[in-house]
Amino acid sequence: MLQEYERSASLAKKISKAYTKTKVDPQWVGEEGCFWYLREFDDGKHAFIYVDPSLEIRRPAFDHELLAGKLGSSAGIEAKADALPFKTIDIDVEKEVVTFRAEGKKWQFESTGSVTEYEGELSAGRLQPLQEEIISSGSYQPSAIRFRNEKKVSISIYWIDGTGIATFYSKIGPGKEDERKTYHGHVWRVTYTDSNKHIASYEAGTSWQWAVIEESLDSATKNISDSISQAGERTHSKYCRSEQPSKVFLYDNNVWLYANEPENTKITESGTKEQPFDEGVCQSSDDRFVVIWQYTPAHGTSVYRLESSPEDRIQPHLKKKQYLKAGGKERIDRPRMFDLVERKEVPTEDSLFQNPYRIKDLGWSKDGKEYRFLYVQRGFQVIRIIGMSTLGQVRTIIEESSTTFVDYYQKYFNQEIRSTGEIVWASERDGWNHLYLYNAATGHVKNQITKGDWLVKSIDKVDKENRKVWVEVLGAVEGRDPYYSQLARVEFDGSDFKILTEGDGTHTWAWSPDRKYLIDTWSRTEVPPKTVVREAETGKEVMMLEENNMAKLSELGLAKAERFSAPGRDGKTMIYGVIIRPTNLEDDKKYPVIDHIYAGPYDHEVPAHFTTFPDARALAELGFVIVQIDGMGTNWRSKSFHNHCWKNLKDAGLLDHKAWLKAASESRPWMDLDKVGITGGSAGGQNAMAALLWHGDFYKAAVAKCGCHDNRMDKLWWNELWMGWPVEQSYEDSSNVVHAGKLKGALMLMVDELDDNVDPSSTMQVVNALIKAEKDFELVVFPGKGHCEGEGTDYGLRRERDFFVRQLTDKKPPKWNEIEQKTGEAEKKE
Template identity: 35%
Template structure:
């Protein structure tokens, strides 16, 4: 009996294990994951090599560079034979090698005693002589000159490293400005304005009312006739500072406390007011500036050529009113030339102004008809003389104003029905609204570089699903002069790499087309089921889905290769569509276009059943970090896992200039409604928070306040707080942790052990 019992127990144990395995297989089958899809260390090692995909794209023209005022340009070409610099004559498309790489590499090797490979020269930019006989380049901290004709390499100056110092301009710092006729020198000193008669070396005081916190600054501008001086007077305030703890400094054992100037929404701001002085009479001309004190900023924008007036631009606090004003030099009278107003926000970061004929007319960009377009404004009365561009599309940027021919060169998107509305085209139009021409008609995203005289243009065009090409066009009509070699991706395709797909579907209203891109793994199998991960950045200051061809999308490509389908979408609330499309973000950053994104993903999954909408994850940086966490607060019936990197989780905690633009001023309940902190109690799903202790773009306390709120609400989450890290979080350790998180939460697997 004992023996029989032992056998029974043994069989029962083996059966239990087999049953468990079968259940596990069933669970994997039900979730769409097959056993063979187990992620391994080899997979992790392989995704570290995906950047090599870029090296398997040949003949993609890097930014061409025109040589002086000639019709020649050079560009670097990555080819199977190596990287080649080409010299091109735009007039006929004739292409020759800019130099013999073997000769130059040999000369460099002789000069330094170190082997230099001709296939991969250690520089990517050259400065060609206008006569094309030679060029300069930078290598190992020095400038070198190479004579192509004589095959001679000469060492030149040492290149000093550029110092990029980002700090608040100090308006109180003394500045001296000479008058156009050279007779006077104006300067700010002891909070006031002085002028010095240069010939007599005699000083005169122009103001006496400047004090410590209400002083005349160094921002000043002389009238062309040297008789008047415009100055900015500043009512100053101490700016908010945020503390940053460098916990693990290299220089010492103990932590270091750092401080950053960092104004936040609702803070009191400095006030900048125009002031005017008559130099001949040594007197100040009074200006009534009371209306302009409620400001986000005010800046001088120059004098009229005949010295009759100077202008300034005023952005009212809250960004709902933007004024271009003119100050009459003799009387000090102020009148508005342009008064742009909006019940939501004026998109001031995309303003454009160009004064014609000394202010007789003004070119201005506005969304007053619901789309961003160009207007010709009467400089005398501020009335619209001509709406220059019209239609359900947007002007992106003004490239050039040709006053002589009264033409405007600009970029636009959304020109063609059915085309991706974010694709950029280069256009020209007359100031009377006639003669519109699309110089780059191909359905693609265009990047153009014009010759100095604009007679020729090099046009590189592509789409995420189209490698594209490069052509030389005439600037007059866009006609093609010559084509450069097509982009070659045959070798890339042989690796199994999958072409991204541009996909569009209806948004929340059932009418508006929402556009995005789908990325699939190189080992893609349509019979399998894949979890979906969205890469999100819904910052309203722009649209964000890449529109050029790319072989490698960094983290998105890496996630694909681990077994995910990755999507990128521009939902409502972002820029470069209609004003109504953009306004969705107004006092509502928590929206982030989620109703459109969810509708888009569902539509894609309906067409492609291998996209599993029961396993949808999301990740994002900065504003995208705020968005990613918001997905699990406000849309946790759809999104199941999120990684929020250096997120701005409460718009009251973030920088003033970005957040007040979209959330408004004064601070109201909408800030709380959109706050991830105040809504942390809503969390459902798996959340991973990552940020750095030295982030001076988004206050690190923003993430820590979310952590506090989650703890108080009894919520489960993961956190990675990185010593010595700033706003840039893309290192190998962080990426590995992010990979592990999605593998565990969406593939339902234990990630492989770290090597």
């Protein structure tokens, strides 16, 4: 068995060496369509490519051989032409000059061959740190940041959400890189891993960019989100700004008016320490009226995490974080309007925005007679755009409601067209996520912009002047996979709908600064990426840039990951997934199946694009067939498909998983459905354990990692969106803790000691319930690790693999302690 483990461990490394995804991340030169990109090769080498789409030119950005030689002779830097010691450049095409940073210095290379130190600034492709950290905006435009750590110690990356809370995403070692898919306007914080000291924060731009964490970079951004995070609330002033100097100020929790006379005027008496006014002031264009929010602060649950083994001390360290959980007391905002001439509040009625989860400032109307804001009802069943007139009238401009949930965090979109008094709005009211055009004055729908049994996933751009919108669509091409993403353009009136990214697969794209060209990359599960330049107006292919192949992967004996679809629980709704088999599969043998699940309803798990699945293949190499399946209740299909999760997270689409697996095995007799395991992390950890509680006749073993096992223990926004509010019986019905006594099969629980995303106590409460029910299980705790970090370590992966080998095969894992002991003795003898 040891040889199989060694083959499994080496396979992931071989895959990494055999295949490097050639991603074209254009770094634009000037404001037109010219750009350069870094062409990375399978063996870690790279080259810089320059492209001019207007002339259909693709060539080396400079003479790599000449530069490598001159670096050695002129700068004393040893370099190879196919592995230059830098990965970003500035390029001046006309002057034929390239500037870059290497060995801690800036250099300039001229086509004549001279290499000299450079005194200017380097900027190409780089994000600059924010001077002051802000919270993420609600943008829908896809973007990416590639972090490169040039420090000698590890750094950690955190996403700052729309409430100011920091969520850990990854750790980057010295000299390493990590790319984060994100959206324009989203904010990312970088800290030292060991001390958590803030280094810098970055706001994602409209396209892919570098964030280079240089050795000298330290405390570059003033961190203001810590106070927001600790308070558990969002400061209204981040949203509500006035271009004019404010005529009011806050003092002693109340609103005061600046006056020319000797004394300022107090215009409110209702402000208290328990219900103060927010510092944000929304002032009308004529300066007569202002809107200020009075609020009741949030009161969150404190999550305590005991760091048992700190690196800087012997004694344990207790960490505390404010963390609003489902059913907790959210901040409640109440916009109030004041007439500064009359020096008093304009009375307004609040029945249309009672019990808010969130209220968001949308500013004043063009004529300055109506203040507008977004209202999201607690429980996410109603969202409204509300208008509050200077006469005190309050009206609903747009309302979106559902008997289940309105998918606010994934599908809310609102774009005002001020020049025409219109609003572009996203809605699932016809069963699919589509765009609608509203008359803001009347609140009536003028027309539906997009329509059909497919959906709009995101809005790329709204052209207000030319009345066009570019959208990312899923399933818009009949007969193709409904998860394939493509770019389309449509007129405001719904006419002239056109797909701009041809190619049977899922697409990502980047615009040239002048929007004349698209850099379009597409792939499928079984087809490696292909990247082309397209005319943005017509979608016509201009030139090929890169096309990958699987030649080296095939040499490793890897079969293509197979995308498979079959009807789900209802016998008609198609369910999609992938099948990954071991390299040495024999058709006349039976192989246990492991279902890798993540049924968190905010997304779908199964990749529609090409990926090598290194971890899944390493597990498969031990004699398993690995599958990933998107069952009902996951996102980005029809509204009815999504609704299966509502008040029913224990469902997890598992009935669809079972139907899909049975259909797949009919034509694949080597899939042994008598030996099915399941594994998942975070929401997938909850799903994996639920499989043994509710489907223990089918699933025989589960590894549940960093799971939320009772949704009352987890973050408010995520759980109330899918489970509703108030917290009631459905939470108990879906709780793995409450139903722990139903456990069948073999269970391994994994938990990270310092998880600040899912409370580690959620796992320990399951442990307590299982012990009380006298159930057998295994528990692996990772000291000092954050959310799902420990599970991805070599030790975590090995424990998971050992567990499935023991539970689903007739083999036994190696005796690791003996192997390690022999290794230790050998090292001592040497």
